[in-house]
Amino acid sequence: MAIIPPPVDATLTIRPAGPAAPKFAHPSEAEFARLLGFYGVRWQYEPRSFPLRHHDDGQLLEAFTPDFYLPDYDTYIELTTLRQSLITYKNRKLRMMRELYPDVTVKLINKRDYLRLLQRFGLEPRGSGGVPRVDRILFSELDIARRVEELGRQISKDYAGRELVLVGVLRGVTMFMADLMRHISTPLRLDYLSLSPYQGDDAQLHFTKALEEDITGVDVLVVEDVVDTGMTLHRLLQYLERRGPRSVQVCTLLDKRVRRVAEVAISYTGFALDDEFVVGYGLDYRQQYRNLPFIATLSD
Numbered sequence: 001m002a003i004i005p006p007p008v009d010a011t012l013t014i015r016p017a018g019p020a021a022p023k024f025a026h027p028s029e030a031e032f033a034r035l036l037g038f039y040g041v042r043w044q045y046e047p048r049s050f051p052l053r054h055h056d057d058g059q060l061l062e063a064f065t066p067d068f069y070l071p072d073y074d075t076y077i078e079l080t081t082l083r084q085s086l087i088t089y090k091n092r093k094l095r096m097m098r099e100l101y102p103d104v105t106v107k108l109i110n111k112r113d114y115l116r117l118l119q120r121f122g123l124e125p126r127g128s129g130g131v132p133r134v135d136r137i138l139f140s141e142l143d144i145a146r147r148v149e150e151l152g153r154q155i156s157k158d159y160a161g162r163e164l165v166l167v168g169v170l171r172g173v174t175m176f177m178a179d180l181m182r183h184i185s186t187p188l189r190l191d192y193l194s195l196s197p198y199q200g201d202d203a204q205l206h207f208t209k210a211l212e213e214d215i216t217g218v219d220v221l222v223v224e225d226v227v228d229t230g231m232t233l234h235r236l237l238q239y240l241e242r243r244g245p246r247s248v249q250v251c252t253l254l255d256k257r258v259r260r261v262a263e264v265a266i267s268y269t270g271f272a273l274d275d276e277f278v279v280g281y282g283l284d285y286r287q288q289y290r291n292l293p294f295i296a297t298l299s300d
């Protein structure tokens, strides 16, 4: 049996999901393409076949055509939402594939994993439980990671040689803070505060968790998930100023500028947002959806 390697420079066309979407062999493939689209992950449907076995006379006996190729990850995906007997058959093909093409990455995704993936990302319609489903992904995990890294780099540059205290406003900021911090290379102290949702009419702020670090004479960077009307932040900044820091600046992941009521100066913004309610990456709707790794709108 002779093995003929596939052409190395096989030119591949990017076929986006949408009107020009290819004919999928199985509905789950169309659904998977939609999932990738949500993420902003580029994909190609069955762009390449890998010869596995040839007859002695050169006739091709068996080939493997993975369902998807993700050019940004240089990875092929094979969906197996099929019967167990077919899974065994596919596993055998995959073993051959790995032997013959050790440099090609192919991942097998089975039905159970796949459904779990859909559920985890809120893309599966929920029951009548009244929890709305995720509608549109505005910023993918990758978009966020890239932007947060940029912000971290900028902050590191701006605060080099200064005494920095990051003050996070709970609870929406948890994911953003954790990721942002990792990209700040200057030494820093970390603190959090949490505002009571029931703020009185008095100028006094009410905390469910107050500041613990002494911020006198140091550079404070307030880290927020989203600045909406800016009312909370405005009062918070006044409160921090009274504690005698050298400076107070604001870094927010999302800025809903159009909804601003109280003017607050923002030094670092992840993404500007229109008047839309979003969840994920720490942000909640009735305490749900904080664990989504991306930022999305909800249906209705």
Ligand code: IMP
Pocket: 172, 225, 226, 227, 228, 229, 230, 231, 232, 233, 276, 277, 278, 279, 283, 284, 285
């Ligand atoms: P504001 O700027 O005083 O109006 O308050 C902003 C706060 O409202 C944020 O810190 C969030 O906790 C919450 N918030 C505003 N917009 C959203 C959203 O789109 N999703 C989730 N929470 C939001």
Ligand code: MG
Pocket: 169, 170, 171, 172, 224, 225, 226
């Ligand atoms: Mg908040």
